[in-house]
Amino acid sequence: MSVETRSTGLDRVTGPILNAIIKHPVLVAVLTWLGVTALFFVLNPGVMSRPNIWGNIFRETALMGPVAIMVAVLMIGGDFDMTVGANYAMSAMFFITIVNQGIPPIVAILATLALGGAVGLMNGALVTFTGIHSFIITLGGWFSIRGALLLIFSGSASLNTDVSLLQIFSYEFGANFEALVLWMFLILFGALYLVHRTAYGNHLYAVGSDRDAARARGIRVTRTRLVAFTLTGMSAAFASLMHVARFGTARPILQTELPLMAIAAAVLGGCALFGGRGSPNAGFFGALTFGTFGAGLIAAGANSAWYQFFVGVVLVAAVVFNRHINTLRQEKR
Amino acid sequence: MTRKSTDNTVEFETVSRRHMLAATGTIGAAGIAGCSGNGNGGGNGNGGGNGNGGGTGTTNQVENQDISIRYIPHGAPGQDPFWSAQSEGWEMAVDQLGVDAAYQGPDSSSNFTQQVSNVETAIDSGADAIAVTLPDPDLFQEALQRAAEEGVYVIVTNVTEQSFLESGEQSMPYHGYVGQNEAAVGSTLASNTLPLIEEELGSQPSRAVILNHDPGHSALSMRQDGIEQVLNDQGVPHDWIEVPGGDPSGVISRLASFRSSNPDTSLVFTLGPTAGNPAIDYITNEGLEGEVFHAGCDISQSQAEAINEGYNLAAVIQQPALQAYLAAHYLTTQVGSGILTPTHTPTGPTFVDASNVGAVEKQIETFGVA
Numbered sequence: 001m002s003v004e005t006r007s008t009g010l011d012r013v014t015g016p017i018l019n020a021i022i023k024h025p026v027l028v029a030v031l032t033w034l035g036v037t038a039l040f041f042v043l044n045p046g047v048m049s050r051p052n053i054w055g056n057i058f059r060e061t062a063l064m065g066p067v068a069i070m071v072a073v074l075m076i077g078g079d080f081d082m083t084v085g086a087n088y089a090m091s092a093m094f095f096i097t098i099v100n101q102g103i104p105p106i107v108a109i110l111a112t113l114a115l116g117g118a119v120g121l122m123n124g125a126l127v128t129f130t131g132i133h134s135f136i137i138t139l140g141g142w143f144s145i146r147g148a149l150l151l152i153f154s155g156s157a158s159l160n161t162d163v164s165l166l167q168i169f170s171y172e173f174g175a176n177f178e179a180l181v182l183w184m185f186l187i188l189f190g191a192l193y194l195v196h197r198t199a200y201g202n203h204l205y206a207v208g209s210d211r212d213a214a215r216a217r218g219i220r221v222t223r224t225r226l227v228a229f230t231l232t233g234m235s236a237a238f239a240s241l242m243h244v245a246r247f248g249t250a251r252p253i254l255q256t257e258l259p260l261m262a263i264a265a266a267v268l269g270g271c272a273l274f275g276g277r278g279s280p281n282a283g284f285f286g287a288l289t290f291g292t293f294g295a296g297l298i299a300a301g302a303n304s305a306w307y308q309f310f311v312g313v314v315l316v317a318a319v320v321f322n323r324h325i326n327t328l329r330q331e332k333r
Numbered sequence: 334m335t336r337k338s339t340d341n342t343v344e345f346e347t348v349s350r351r352h353m354l355a356a357t358g359t360i361g362a363a364g365i366a367g368c369s370g371n372g373n374g375g376g377n378g379n380g381g382g383n384g385n386g387g388g389t390g391t392t393n394q395v396e397n398q399d400i401s402i403r404y405i406p407h408g409a410p411g412q413d414p415f416w417s418a419q420s421e422g423w424e425m426a427v428d429q430l431g432v433d434a435a436y437q438g439p440d441s442s443s444n445f446t447q448q449v450s451n452v453e454t455a456i457d458s459g460a461d462a463i464a465v466t467l468p469d470p471d472l473f474q475e476a477l478q479r480a481a482e483e484g485v486y487v488i489v490t491n492v493t494e495q496s497f498l499e500s501g502e503q504s505m506p507y508h509g510y511v512g513q514n515e516a517a518v519g520s521t522l523a524s525n526t527l528p529l530i531e532e533e534l535g536s537q538p539s540r541a542v543i544l545n546h547d548p549g550h551s552a553l554s555m556r557q558d559g560i561e562q563v564l565n566d567q568g569v570p571h572d573w574i575e576v577p578g579g580d581p582s583g584v585i586s587r588l589a590s591f592r593s594s595n596p597d598t599s600l601v602f603t604l605g606p607t608a609g610n611p612a613i614d615y616i617t618n619e620g621l622e623g624e625v626f627h628a629g630c631d632i633s634q635s636q637a638e639a640i641n642e643g644y645n646l647a648a649v650i651q652q653p654a655l656q657a658y659l660a661a662h663y664l665t666t667q668v669g670s671g672i673l674t675p676t677h678t679p680t681g682p683t684f685v686d687a688s689n690v691g692a693v694e695k696q697i698e699t700f701g702v703a
Contacts, residue, residue, distance in 0.1 A: 047459060053454065053458065063446070155549040156549040158471050176457070243446070247471070248471055249469060249471040251549035254446070257441065257444075294450065294454075295450070298437055298454040298455055299457070299458035301433065301435045301458075302435065304438060304451060
């Protein structure tokens with residue numbers, strides 16, 4: 001079955017769209033997001049056209065977006081990181097604690113990013129050294145970091161003082177649009193450049209598709225994976241800094257669902273579960289779709305329990321569609 | 334129900350509005366409006382007449398259709414029986430009032446950041462009035478400030494700032510609190526429970542353990558502090574452990590492993606039914622009745638039965654259904670008629686033991702938790 005050979009009226013419209021999607025897989029993610037947005041516009045046109053609502057959607061997405069973007073990058077290389085939620089909570093608690101003890105904010109920010117990156121690096125080192133699947137290793141990391149946090153902190157922690165430096169994240173341009181949205185786009189563009197414009201990006205796809213073949217071609221597989229793990233850990237720390245900038249407080253059980261939501265976002269956007277396919281765009285649009293859902297349902301006056309239900313339905317629908325597109329793409333080759 | 338006198342103009346307007354709602358209801362049916370939890374606009378609209386849901390459609394309700402209220406607490410009814418009682422109390426009031434309403438807490442309990450975000454979205458989507466809980470007050474500063482600026486009426490239920498309870502001092506704008514004074518809960522529970530267990534054992538408990546199902550939740554911390562203070566004063570050795578809220582078997586296994594390393598533990602304190610129910614199950618499953626006793630916050634069916642059986646000593650209750658029920662009424666009457674919400678409506682704490690558990694049985698039957 002080939003797309004071009006069909007000639008019904010409907011196919012004359014869908015044919016070019018399908019072809020475009022086959023060429024640019026990220027369009028599935030974009031269309032999913034547009035579909036969700038359109039649904040809420042139909043349900044609630046007056047509310048969804050307010051800038052404040054969109055400011056809120058982007059502000060929410062910005063806390064998950066950086067992590068989803070880097071988890072997508074990690075998944076291209078064929079790995080998972082289940083520690084991102086615990087890492088996020090730990091980084092936030094760490095930052096608040098050291099700032100409260102008088103460490104200059106700029107030093108604290110760098111130290112927090114280094115800590116998050118170190119957790120990622122340790123994940124990567126354990127995974128590559130033991131050869132055990134990253135899902136298992138980082139699942140263990142998730143529980144042990146959470147446990148350690150609960151041992152150290154019995155409750156929430158808040159910043160004692162106003163840290164003006166955090167304005168670089170929390171500055172509001174109006175209508176709920178805060179600087180952290182710009183930071184998320186900066187991370188997205190950085191990740192897109194890294195994955196699609198550098199030799200490292202090529203290596204990552206090769207490692208994700210077939211590790212042995214990549215090694216045979218002289219690619220430094222371990223180093224490639226370590227870099228992806230470290231960047232993912234740093235993204236969790238970065239997102240946690242934006243969290244603290246926005247809320248001024250954190251607690252040990254923050255973001256328990258983040259690892260699964262980040263993977264779901266990346267898969268929704270077209271990342272393959274076993275590596276070799278996807279784009280940072282996938283994580284971004286997946287996160288944006290979830291963010292739009294969350295706010296859209298509340299704005300429509302719905303019970304928020306519908307959120308998980310719809311996330312599940314849209315996730316499966318998008319994955320089925322993605323697989324269909326992949327089959328078509330392979331037939332075209 | 335009394336029928337409020339209305340003039341024809343109002344009646345006429347409401348009829349045409351109802352037709353509009355019927356139209357939007359039809360559009361919504363294609364999507365999700367029909368599953369929006371309240372079903373209010375669509376339901377009444379499609380009926381096209383009063384007396385739709387079992388004769389509850391009075392003129393008051395028709396007027397209330399224009400009032401949009403939201404309940405955005407930190408609890409998810411599916412995870413915690415306490416919040417399912419809250420949700421049922423809310424729905425009961427909403428049905429009586431015929432108001433446009435939704436329960437919009439986070440989809441998993443204690444996701445405070447999602448809770449804040451839902452509050453922000455509700456403000457921006459044009460809600461008239463919102464009831465929230467403040468489990469971590471710092472998080473809500475900005476959102477409640479914005480609500481005040483946008484003219485959205487906000488009240489607090491269930492848990493609020495400590496300073497408000499101590500001296501009435503508010504660090505952010507809201508118009509009243511419906512709930513108990515949390516600072517008194519832990520000490521009320523512990524100081525009344527210790528004499529009861531002494532009666533049973535003939536001496537003070539050799540060791541007590543406190544199960545906290547949500548560390549970092551300010552109200553639970555207050556309860557825990559209150560219990561610990563009494564235990565310290567009375568010289569009862571004690572520990573606290575974190576247990577997974579929403580995972581009953583996890584609660585049981587944590588408690589079981591704690592007791593296997595501390596077999597002298599004879600008193601278990603819980604801070605809510607999500608840990609209290611499994612703790613009761615643990616005692617009966619292991620056949621520890623008469624050896625290990627429980628006392629907790631809020632009361633469920635199995636806890637009430639266990640009080641009658643004797644191994645559950647006591648509970649301090651706050652009537653969750655009433656908190657949500659009153660919240661819906663306070664919000665609606667403020668928006669509709671300008672009635673001011675009382676500064677503090679205490680729904681508890683009430684100490685319940687074998688002598689007075691009968692008084693709350695009906696409430697437990699109706700809502701699951703009192």
